[in-house]
Amino acid sequence: MRWSGQELTAEAPSTLPGLARLNNLVRSVRTPDFAGITFHEVLAKSALNKIPGGGGPMPFGWTINPYRGCSHACVYCFARPTHSYLELDQGKDFDQEIIVKVNVAEVLRKELSRPSWGRHPVALGTNTDPYQRAEGRYSLMPGIIDALADTGTPFSILTKGSLMRRDLDHLAEAAKRVPVDVAMSIAVYDDELQQSVEPGTPTTKARLATVTAVREHGLDCAVFLMPILPYLTDTRAHLDEALRQAKEAGATSVLYTALHLKPGVKEWYYLWLSREHPELLPRYRSMYGRGTYAPAEYRKWLAARIKPLIRAHGLERGEEDPMTGGVRSSALGVLRDTEGERRVVNAGTGAGAGGAGARAGEGPSSHGGAPDAESLVGASLLAAGLQPTLF
Numbered sequence: 001m002r003w004s005g006q007e008l009t010a011e012a013p014s015t016l017p018g019l020a021r022l023n024n025l026v027r028s029v030r031t032p033d034f035a036g037i038t039f040h041e042v043l044a045k046s047a048l049n050k051i052p053g054g055g056g057p058m059p060f061g062w063t064i065n066p067y068r069g070c071s072h073a074c075v076y077c078f079a080r081p082t083h084s085y086l087e088l089d090q091g092k093d094f095d096q097e098i099i100v101k102v103n104v105a106e107v108l109r110k111e112l113s114r115p116s117w118g119r120h121p122v123a124l125g126t127n128t129d130p131y132q133r134a135e136g137r138y139s140l141m142p143g144i145i146d147a148l149a150d151t152g153t154p155f156s157i158l159t160k161g162s163l164m165r166r167d168l169d170h171l172a173e174a175a176k177r178v179p180v181d182v183a184m185s186i187a188v189y190d191d192e193l194q195q196s197v198e199p200g201t202p203t204t205k206a207r208l209a210t211v212t213a214v215r216e217h218g219l220d221c222a223v224f225l226m227p228i229l230p231y232l233t234d235t236r237a238h239l240d241e242a243l244r245q246a247k248e249a250g251a252t253s254v255l256y257t258a259l260h261l262k263p264g265v266k267e268w269y270y271l272w273l274s275r276e277h278p279e280l281l282p283r284y285r286s287m288y289g290r291g292t293y294a295p296a297e298y299r300k301w302l303a304a305r306i307k308p309l310i311r312a313h314g315l316e317r318g319e320e321d322p323m324t325g326g327v328r329s330s331a332l333g334v335l336r337d338t339e340g341e342r343r344v345v346n347a348g349t350g351a352g353a354g355g356a357g358a359r360a361g362e363g364p365s366s367h368g369g370a371p372d373a374e375s376l377v378g379a380s381l382l383a384a385g386l387q388p389t390l391f
Helices: 082-084 092-096 104-112 141-150 162-174 193-199 204-216 236-249 265-276 278-288 297-312 372-383
Strands: 025-029 039-043 050-053 059-066 097-101 122-123 155-159 181-187 221-228 255-258
Touching: 050 104, 082 092, 082 097, 082 265, 092 097, 104 141, 122 141, 141 162, 155 162, 162 181, 162 204, 181 204, 193 265, 204 221, 204 297, 221 236, 236 297, 255 297, 265 278
Parallel strands: 039 097, 059 122, 122 155, 155 181, 181 221, 221 255
Antiparallel strands: 025 039, 050 059
C-alpha cells in the first residue's frame, strides 16, 4: 500500500512544519509516479466527522475525508483554506502536499460498530476528493465502502475521479444492502478551459464515461454542474452542450450553482484569472467584492437561463444534502432542493431558505446589494465549519 525507499524524515526541510509536530505522522513519501507531490501518511484518530446542521429531524450530517489536500488542483476549490491549520499555504501546498489517513478504514469500522452509532447517512467527497490519483496507490475506498455497507450505514460519494470505476462492482454490491448515492462533478465542457482551471482532473470525456459506467452497474448517477464560472461557462451554448452530454451519458439528475469564492480561495482564483483571462478581473472584483457569493441578481439570471435547458433535455433537478454538501441520500427524505440550486431546508415548512423565484435578465449583473437569505444561511454554515460541496 505504501512505498519503500521514498521516506522523508520529519526533520527534513521539505516536510511540513505543522504536520511534523503531530504525533500521528507516520512518514512523508515521494515517488516519481507523482512528480512534485509529497504524501504525508498519518494514523487517523477518528474517521467520522460530525457536521453541525440547522435543527429539524436531522440536526447534523456526517462525512469522511480519507485525504486532505487534492492533486486535482482545481483553482476554485473551496477546501483550500483547510490546509492552513497545518501551516501550509492554500495554493500549491494544497495541490502538492497530500495528507493520507492510511488507517481510515480500520478506524471507521470501529466507530461504526459502536452501539451508539445511529446509522446516519455519511457523505464522501464533500471536502477533498476520495478518488483523486493517490487512491490508485493507497486503495482506501474499498475498505471504507465495506465498513459502511457491513454496518448498515447509507452513504453518498461525490467525485471528479474516473478511478471510481475500479470500485463500481463493490458499490453495486453495497447498494444491495444500504442506500448508495453517486454523483460525478463535471463543471466544464470546454477541453482547453477544463485543463486550465482543473489541471489535475480526468478529462470531461473520462468523467462522462464514468457516469455511463455507473448507470451500467444499475446505480443512479447525478451530475454536479458546479461551479458555473461567470463569463466563462455560463453562456447558453456551453450550458446547453453540458446538459446534452450529461443526458447522453446517462445522468439521472443535474445540480448546479454559481461559483462562490471564500477568502483564500478568491485570491488563488484571481491569480489564475489574471494569467488566463485578465480582461475578466474587473468584472469578478465587482461581483465578488462584497463577499463569497455571486450577487443574487446574477444567480436569478442564471436560474432563468438554465432551468428551461434542464427541462428541455429531460433531466431532473437533483437534490443536495445542505448539511454535508453531498448528493442527497435516499435515506434523507426530509431534505429537499426543488430548484436545482443549493438550498438550506427550513425544517418547519420544507421551503428553501433562499428565494425560489427566477428573474430573467439581459445578462449577468455585476452589482451586489444586501445579502439574501440564502447567502446569509450559507455564510452561517461556513462559519460553523460546514463545507457546502467539493467546490
